[in-house]
Amino acid sequence: MGYIVDKEAAISESHExxxxxxxxxxxxEYAHWGLGFIQxxxxxxxxxxxxxxxxxxxxxxxxxxxxTLGTVLSYSGEPDESIKNNEIAIRxxxxxxxxxxxxxxxxMAHFVSGRYSEAVQWARKCIHRKPIWRVGHAVLAAxxxxxxxxxxxxxxxxxxxxxxPDETISRLRFLPFKNHTDACRLExxxxxxxxxx
Numbered sequence: 001m002g003y004i005v006d007k008e009a010a011i012s013e014s015h016e017x018x019x020x021x022x023x024x025x026x027x028x029e030y031a032h033w034g035l036g037f038i039q040x041x042x043x044x045x046x047x048x049x050x051x052x053x054x055x056x057x058x059x060x061x062x063x064x065x066x067x068t069l070g071t072v073l074s075y076s077g078e079p080d081e082s083i084k085n086n087e088i089a090i091r092x093x094x095x096x097x098x099x100x101x102x103x104x105x106x107x108m109a110h111f112v113s114g115r116y117s118e119a120v121q122w123a124r125k126c127i128h129r130k131p132i133w134r135v136g137h138a139v140l141a142a143x144x145x146x147x148x149x150x151x152x153x154x155x156x157x158x159x160x161x162x163x164x165p166d167e168t169i170s171r172l173r174f175l176p177f178k179n180h181t182d183a184c185r186l187e188x189x190x191x192x193x194x195x196x197x
Contacts, residue, residue, distance in 0.1 A: 007041075007174060014038045029059040037068055045076040045178045063093035067102045074109040077179040082109035100130035107139040112182050119143040131163055138172055142189025153193035160195070168196045 004010050015038050021031035036051030049072055055065035067089030073082035086105045089096075096102070107122035120143045126136030137160035144153035161167060169190050177183040191197075 011038060011041050015042060027058055029055040029062050029065060032058065033062070033065045033068060036065070036072070040068075040072050040075065040176050043176050043178070045072060045176075048072045049076070061092060063089040063096065066092065067096075067105065070109070071101065071105040074105055074112055075176050075178060075182075077112060077177075077182060079109040079113035082106075082112075100126045100133055100136065103129060104133060104135040104139065107136060107143075111139050111143055111186065116143040116146045120147070134160075134164055134167060134172070135175070137163070137167075138175075138186065138190060138195075141193040141195060142186050145189040145192035146185065150192065153189070157190075157193045157195050170197060 014034075018031065018035035018038050021028065022035060025031055032051045032055035036048045036055060039045075039048035039051060049069065052065050052069040052072060055062055056069065059065070066085045070082045070084075070086035070089060073079070073085060076082075083106060086102045086109065090099065090102050093099075103122050103126035107119045107126055110116070110119035110122060119139055123136045123140035123143060126133060127140060130136065137156065141153050141156040141160060144150075144156055169187055172186070172190070173183070175183065175186070177186075
């Protein structure tokens with residue numbers, strides 16, 4: 001979730017453990033889910049998609065795999081496929097206590113597609129469910145700024161910093177965008193909204 005200090009060491013260790021899990025049980029959907037999830041943070045988007053699709057092939061009812069695939073696809077610059085997979089995850093598990101991840105995935109997908117009004121709606125739903133989840137706040141503030149609703153964007157940043165006081169744009173650069181232009185649009189929105197560098 002971006003809070004660990006030594007991200008590279010954590011990613012490397014997680015990658016090794018996920019590969020080992022698959023060696024131990026190649027037919028375990030959660031092993032493939034884990035490897036797919038960590039491939040995203042290694043910025044191996046195609047490998048992430050392949051592992052998550054394998055998890056779904058093994059268990060077509062695995063809402064976690066559908067939702068994570070949705071997240072990966074949003075960061076991969078495939079927003080419409082992202083939305084489709086997040087919606088499947090929500091239908092499969094509408095009472096998921098971690099549904100805020102699906103909402104932030106939908107918010108990010110709409111942001112990547114340039115549908116900022118829809119991104120705002122999903123980001124607000126995400127924040128309502130999980131006020132401490134930084135991605136919801138970041139997408140909300142950046143989307144409002146991209147809509148030129150600067151006062152609302154600044155208010156969103158004020159709320160963001162109340163909840164995560166030491167947040168900065170540079171701390172969000174860990175987000176695993178495949179396309180540099182998507183990352184730049186998020187940063188540009190956050191700068192306009194007044195989030196510190």
